[in-house]
Amino acid sequence: MNPKDIPYGSVKIVEGRHAGRIGYYDDEDTEFDEDINWDEIPEDVEVEGRPVAIVYFGDFFVASGYFVIPLEHLRPVTTDDLMRRREELHSLCGPFARFKNPELDLDAEEKNCYLAELHYVDTVLVERMIEARYRNTSHGAKVFISHSSRDKTFARWIGTDLKAAGHTPWLDEWDIHVGESIPAKISSGLREADFVVVVLSEHAVSSQWVEREWHAKYWNEVAQGRIHVLPALYKDCEIPELLKTKRYADFRNNYNDGLEDLLVAIDRLHDIGGQSQK
Incomplete structure (x- = not known):
């Protein structure tokens, strides 16, 4: 900057x-x-x-x-x-x-x-x-944060910084309220999201919930020919086959470097998506 x-x-x-x-x-x-x-x-x-x-x-x-x-x-x-x-x-x-x-x-x-x-x-x-949790923004990208429950703290950090950068993060503990259907809210959040950030760790790659979440957006990406799934490598793990060809934002050694790469990608891809819809 x-x-x-x-x-x-x-x-x-x-x-x-x-x-x-x-x-x-x-x-x-x-x-x-x-x-x-x-x-x-x-x-x-x-x-x-x-x-x-x-x-x-x-x-x-x-x-x-x-x-x-x-x-x-x-x-x-x-x-x-x-x-x-x-x-x-x-x-x-x-x-x-x-x-x-x-x-x-x-x-x-x-x-x-x-x-x-x-x-x-x-x-x-x-x-x-x-x-990050209570105020809505009318601009920026809608970003669904897919993560293992064991990586909740890290997911909150990303959500907070995405909001500070002008985007609208979707996080289960912020967007699913008491009494609401968890599968229905997740489905709605994925459907409305511009991007899914997949927080990758050994816990995430073994979670069927996380796999279902980003898979849903990945096949939209294939069908539309436009990037929707953004990997964020939080901890060393075996990266899923479908994501191995993608460059990831690397948070392992330096959070700020990973965040900068992620924000640059979201800003660029969101601008491209907005132009293609005009």
């Missing part, structure tokens, strides 16, 4: 002395070389500076202040980023941090700074989960 296209909001710092931290990208500015002598530059000469972001590590009213960070050091945050940073912050300023690490030595200012960031990370996580 072009740094200038990063939307305001939650971001992860990926380079520099703040690498690994998560904050709120509030505004952008331009930073110039301090050695520039403005008196010697003619008025008709345009001087380009380095684009920078104004970032708060915490809620605007709680953070100790803002930081000026080069725009190219930022990227949009994912659920995986939030969960990992939450664990790191708990090890730094959580109630049992000193017990787990007796050598930890933070002054009051450092601890308050980390606590503000932890509060922000927790807030963003809750907001993203609520957004």
Whole structure:
């Protein structure tokens, strides 16, 4: 993603002395070389500076202040980023941090700074989960997430990040309510979906439910000559024969790389599908 296209909001710092931290990208500015002598530059000469972001590590009213960070050091945050940073912050300023690490030595200012960031990370996580589960979007692709019950947490993460990217995920625990027919709702979800993301793991490939779900969309794909089934390799497993010729989004070593590949595929294929229907 072009740094200038990063939307305001939650971001992860990926380079520099703040690498690994998560904050709120509030505004952008331009930073110039301090050695520039403005008196010697003619008025008709345009001087380009380095684009920078104004970032708060915490809620605007709680953070100790803002930081000026080069725009190219930022990227949009994912659920995986939030969960990992939450664990790191708990090890730094959580109630049992000193017990787990007796050598930890933070002054009051450092601890308050980390606590503000932890509060922000927790807030963003809750907001993203609520957004993913309860709010509908009118644009983007409809994506059915086929997964084993043992991979439920990972499926939630993908669903949350798909929603954050503007798509509409279908997840059984979000879309099947008490009293409703499970087979009927799954059938409806598959029928209306633009894509089925198959979460592949040893548990998934041994699940008849998962096999039935993606098989239904796979044969639609064959009949229509348009891609509908997108494999997402979560853990090492024997990939089903019908999916072996497909490139998969690989989440095994790096969640964010796998998510980026999946989102790029959905965006591209959804645009192609939309154009073909016109």
